[in-house]
Amino acid sequence: MSMPTDYLHQLQSTDPAIYSALRGEEARQRDGIELIPAENYTYPEVLALLGSVFTNKYSEGYPGNRYYGGQDFTDTVENIARERACALFRGEHANVQALSGSAMNQAAYFALLEPGDTILAMDLSHGGHLTHGAPVSHMGKLFRFIRYKTHGERGEIDYDELRQLAREYEPKLVLCGYSSDPRDLDYGRFKAIANEVGALTMADISHIGGLVAGNVMNNPLDAGFDLITTTTHKSLRGPRGGLIVCKKELAKQVDKSVFPGLQGGPHMNQVAATATTLLLAQRPQFQDYSRRVLDNAQRLAVRLKDAGAKLVTGGTENHSLVVDTVASFGLTGKQAEQVLDRVGITTNKQVIPDDPLPPMTASGIRIGSPAATTRGMLGSDMDAVAGWIVKALRWHESSQKLEEIQAEVRCFCRRFPVPGLMEQG
Numbered sequence: 231m232s233m234p235t236d237y238l239h240q241l242q243s244t245d246p247a248i249y250s251a252l253r254g255e256e257a258r259q260r261d262g263i264e265l266i267p268a269e270n271y272t273y274p275e276v277l278a279l280l281g282s283v284f285t286n287k288y289s290e291g292y293p294g295n296r297y298y299g300g301q302d303f304t305d306t307v308e309n310i311a312r313e314r315a316c317a318l319f320r321g322e323h324a325n326v327q328a329l330s331g332s333a334m335n336q337a338a339y340f341a342l343l344e345p346g347d348t349i350l351a352m353d354l355s356h357g358g359h360l361t362h363g364a365p366v367s368h369m370g371k372l373f374r375f376i377r378y379k380t381h382g383e384r385g386e387i388d389y390d391e392l393r394q395l396a397r398e399y400e401p402k403l404v405l406c407g408y409s410s411d412p413r414d415l416d417y418g419r420f421k422a423i424a425n426e427v428g429a430l431t432m433a434d435i436s437h438i439g440g441l442v443a444g445n446v447m448n449n450p451l452d453a454g455f456d457l458i459t460t461t462t463h464k465s466l467r468g469p470r471g472g473l474i475v476c477k478k479e480l481a482k483q484v485d486k487s488v489f490p491g492l493q494g495g496p497h498m499n500q501v502a503a504t505a506t507t508l509l510l511a512q513r514p515q516f517q518d519y520s521r522r523v524l525d526n527a528q529r530l531a532v533r534l535k536d537a538g539a540k541l542v543t544g545g546t547e548n549h550s551l552v553v554d555t556v557a558s559f560g561l562t563g564k565q566a567e568q569v570l571d572r573v574g575i576t577t578n579k580q581v582i583p584d585d586p587l588p589p590m591t592a593s594g595i596r597i598g599s600p601a602a603t604t605r606g607m608l609g610s611d612m613d614a615v616a617g618w619i620v621k622a623l624r625w626h627e628s629s630q631k632l633e634e635i636q637a638e639v640r641c642f643c644r645r646f647p648v649p650g651l652m653e654q655g
């Protein structure tokens with residue numbers, strides 16, 4: 231059988247510019263330490279399915295009810311993906327067609343709400359996502375978002391304040407979930423508050439979907455939530471995409487909202503890759519992986535704190551942490567990100583709660599363990615990584631020191647093959 235990598239030789243002569251960019255990206259992924267919490271290395275099987283002939287097929291509609299013929303195999307694939315999503319997240323209905331996380335959330339809002347309805351959601355600078363009503367997102371114009379924040383040193387949600395806001399604004403939807411909050415959430419309390427004001431409940435577990443699937447973090451559906459959304463490409467390790475899992479009663483409106491409400495044809499290569507990802511996430515090995523992701527994040531947090539770094543919320547209960555780089559190293563998030571890029575450690579600048587700096591500068595960086603854990607890095611490796619981060623940020627003015635660290639990082643990375651990548655390109 232032809233694998234996608236075989237076709238790359240053809241690409242070399244067809245489109246040398248793109249071919250060489252691809253080789254460059256492969257080397258970048260192999261020679262550096264990936265610490266962006268939203269990223270991961272997907273499975274070789276997923277890469278193969280994404281590059282498969284399923285990409286040729288139009289499948290508007292749902293299994294057994296499509297607008298085009300020739301759906302024998304796409305129906306099989308989508309049915310299996312839906313069943314596996316329900317089993318993995320203990321839900322009653324799943325939609326696997328959302329093209330990505332943002333589309334998935336838009337479809338979920340329109341399934342549950344009318345334009346102008348009120349949503350109670352987490353403030354962006356406290357860890358919420360753009361699609362949770364940031365003024366720059368179209369969603370912020372279409373719905374009325376009321377924002378709750380985190381409080382105190384530990385950065386926890388003040389559930390009494392949340393209840394007060396719910397009673398004052400009577401939202402139609404209580405939304406929780408985040409992109410950069412290192413804490414787990416008490417979904418039972420969200421649900422109780424929503425019940426009090428007759429609101430629906432939605433949790434966007436995009437970042438932690440894999441950790442919920444791996445049973446190392448709370449599952450909102452266990453607490454009676456109406457609907458969850460998760461991307462498939464972050465901690466879940468799958469192709470880029472979005473999943474919606476919900477109660478049976480919402481099945482029709484969710485499906486109609488994704489198609490024809492928001493999208494046309496689903497990407498069946500992506501749906502097939504999602505199906506395989508969900509199978510792999512059911513295995514005990516994935517639960518072990520999820521546990522190691524948490525352990526590695528903990529270890530990084532402890533080591534960075536030992537070295538005097540200031541962490542937003544003081545620590546982590548998930549795969550990610552936020553370092554206040556202004557307070558810790560006198561560098562903005564943007565500067566810290568650039569320094570770390572020079573040594574082959576990839577992170578991203580991140581606003582901290584009520585950040586005085588704009589998002590493109592920011593006062594911190596966000597660090598996460600899923601990708602490094604996928605490459606097989608363990609606790610003692612995290613000690614080394616934390617050491618390089620601190621050294622680089624402290625000695626950012628010394629080109630020589632940065633070059634030394636970069637050489638060490640590159641050598642270290644050779645010990646950890648990237649899934650799906652040949653040893654040396």
Ligand SMILES: *Cc1c(COP(=O)(O)O)cnc(C)c1O
Pocket residue numbers: 268330331332333335358359361407408409434435436437461471
């Ligand atoms: C990543 C993320 C999304 C959006 O995903 P995209 O695939 O980038 O569109 C939505 N919600 C949360 C909480 C996320 O972290």
